[in-house]
Amino acid sequence: MRAFVTGGAGYIGSIVARQLLDSGHEVTVYDSLAKGYREAVPARAKFIQGDILDEASLSAALGSGKFDAVLHFAALIEAGESMIDPGRFFKNNVTGSATLIDAAVKSGVRKFVFSSTAGLYASKDTPLNEDDPLGPASVYGETKLMVEKMLGWYHEVYDLRYAALRYFNAAGGFSDRGEAHQPESHLIPIVLQVALGQREHVSIYGEDYPTPDGSCVRDYIHIADLASAHLLALEALEDRPVMTYNLGNGEGYSVKEVIETARKVTGHPIPAVTAPRRPGDAARLVADASRISIDLGWEPRIPALETIIASAWEWHSRHPEGYSTE
Ligand SMILES: NC(=O)c1ccc[n+]([C@@H]2O[C@H](COP(=O)([O-])OP(=O)(O)OC[C@H]3O[C@@H](n4cnc5c(N)ncnc54)[C@H](O)[C@@H]3O)[C@@H](O)[C@H]2O)c1
Numbered sequence: 001m002r003a004f005v006t007g008g009a010g011y012i013g014s015i016v017a018r019q020l021l022d023s024g025h026e027v028t029v030y031d032s033l034a035k036g037y038r039e040a041v042p043a044r045a046k047f048i049q050g051d052i053l054d055e056a057s058l059s060a061a062l063g064s065g066k067f068d069a070v071l072h073f074a075a076l077i078e079a080g081e082s083m084i085d086p087g088r089f090f091k092n093n094v095t096g097s098a099t100l101i102d103a104a105v106k107s108g109v110r111k112f113v114f115s116s117t118a119g120l121y122a123s124k125d126t127p128l129n130e131d132d133p134l135g136p137a138s139v140y141g142e143t144k145l146m147v148e149k150m151l152g153w154y155h156e157v158y159d160l161r162y163a164a165l166r167y168f169n170a171a172g173g174f175s176d177r178g179e180a181h182q183p184e185s186h187l188i189p190i191v192l193q194v195a196l197g198q199r200e201h202v203s204i205y206g207e208d209y210p211t212p213d214g215s216c217v218r219d220y221i222h223i224a225d226l227a228s229a230h231l232l233a234l235e236a237l238e239d240r241p242v243m244t245y246n247l248g249n250g251e252g253y254s255v256k257e258v259i260e261t262a263r264k265v266t267g268h269p270i271p272a273v274t275a276p277r278r279p280g281d282a283a284r285l286v287a288d289a290s291r292i293s294i295d296l297g298w299e300p301r302i303p304a305l306e307t308i309i310a311s312a313w314e315w316h317s318r319h320p321e322g323y324s325t326e
Contacts, residue, residue: 001025001234002065004109006052006100007073008045009036011170011179012115016071016227018042018175023231030061031074035182037323052096055103062107069111069234070104072097075143078185079119079280082140093143098150105158111237112151112162113230118219118248118285120145120166125210127252127288130166130244138280148244161241163233168219168248168287170226172308173315179223180322187258188220188309192316195268202270204255206277209284215255217284219248222302222311232296240295248287249303258305265309 003020007013008029014036017027027045030052041047048064050057052074075093076082082089097114104112120142121128122135136142154160171179171188179189193199207214229247236243253261256272263270292298302308 001068003027004062004065004067004070004104005029005045005073006070007031007036007075007115009033009038009041010073011177011181012167012223012226013071013073014040014042015174015177015223016073016230017045018177019227019231021045028061028065028067030058035076037180039323040177052100053092055099058100058103059107062103062109067104067107067109069113069237070100070109071113071230072100073115075115077140077181079138079140080185080278082138082143083279086139089139089143093140094146097147101150101154101160105154105160110161111234112160113233114147114151114162114164116144116148116164116166117141118166118168118246118287119282120148121285123282123284125284127250127286128246129288130246130291137282140280155242159241161237163237163243163245165229165233166244166246167226168221168246168285170223171220172222172224172302172311174224174227174311178315178319179312187255188262188312189316191259191262191270192266192313194270195262195266195313196316196320198320200271202259202272203275204259204272205275205281207274208277211254211284213254213256216281217252217254217286219250219252219286220305220308221248221300222308225300225302229292229298232298236296243295245292245295246287246289247292248289249300250287250289251303251305252284252286253305258309261305262309265306265313
């Protein structure tokens with residue numbers, strides 16, 4: 001299969017690109033490098049530097065190969081930032097995706113896999129399934145919901161086959177690639193930066209949430225498990241034209257539990273300080289991922305938080321400065 005991977009210089013896209021190549025697919029990565037790294041793009045992939053907002057560049061890139069599928073990872077991802085500058089997120093994530101989906105369909109692409117998020121659900125005390133009420137706590141979550149809806153209409157009008165994969169929190173390293181966001185806002189890499197001596201402490205944003213220890217609760221999924229679900233979904237699009245799946249472990253860990261586990265893994269005291277709540281954070285987001293398990297046979301192979309953090313720690317200790325930004 002010929003796959004066009006937007007955002008393939010980023011954390012998740014580069015690892016899915018690697019798994020696609022390892023499974024014998026041809027991969028073209030399209031990324032502006034606004035947040036990603038050229039170095040993260042697998043050597044066997046073709047690389048095109050371009051923006052999904054640039055219709056001409058996108059159409060030329062899509063026209064350069066007969067692509068069977070688009071895997072769309074390119075987005076701004078920071079929920080907190082989306083509450084400060086919503087316009088940037090609507091433009092990049094919604095207008096950018098609209099430009100991409102339209103150009104893809106018009107170049108003959110029939111399959112589309114979209115990186116959606118747990119952030120489009122309303123917070124809930126028990127694991128969330130795909131039929132639970134939606135209610136994004138941030139503009140970021142809202143942009144993902146808008147793109148899911150757009151895909152529904154492109155299916156209706158053009159028969160585009162698509163899978164919306166609602167990731168909970170991806171974490172860990174794989175195949176000499178790891179999590180390196182610009183700027184870093186994700187808990188596990190931040191905690192590990194403290195262990196590496198690059199930050200003095202980690203902040204716990206809010207200790208008064210309605211959770212057992214008062215800090216936010218999240219579901220962490222190992223990046224290799226997340227990536228493998230994309231290959232299954234791509235294959236399944238032959239028989240199932242529309243799919244929406246949660247991708248998570250079904251276990252919730254509080255911010256404090258993550259910090260404690262990282263202390264155990266790294267042997268570092270990892271000082272933590274309490275800070276006020278951040279706008280855009282839901283109290284608890286934990287997946288019920290039984291639907292993809294029943295439909296496609298997907299199961300997380302690395303479910304333990306300690307193993308996930310250990311794999312992240314391995315990457316961060318070997319790449320303390322992350323990727324080079326050249
Ligand atoms: N990391 C997570 O835990 C998580 C959770 C839920 C959903 N997601 C979604 O998964 C996708 C990948 O996330 P990630 O963690 O790998 O983020 P990332 O920032 O590492 O990667 C995103 C990539 O998209 C590129 N990009 C952004 N805007 C672009 C544009 N306009 N044109 C071209 N390229 C552009 C960036 O340069 C970057 O390489 C995103 O869509 C994100 O919303 C991630």
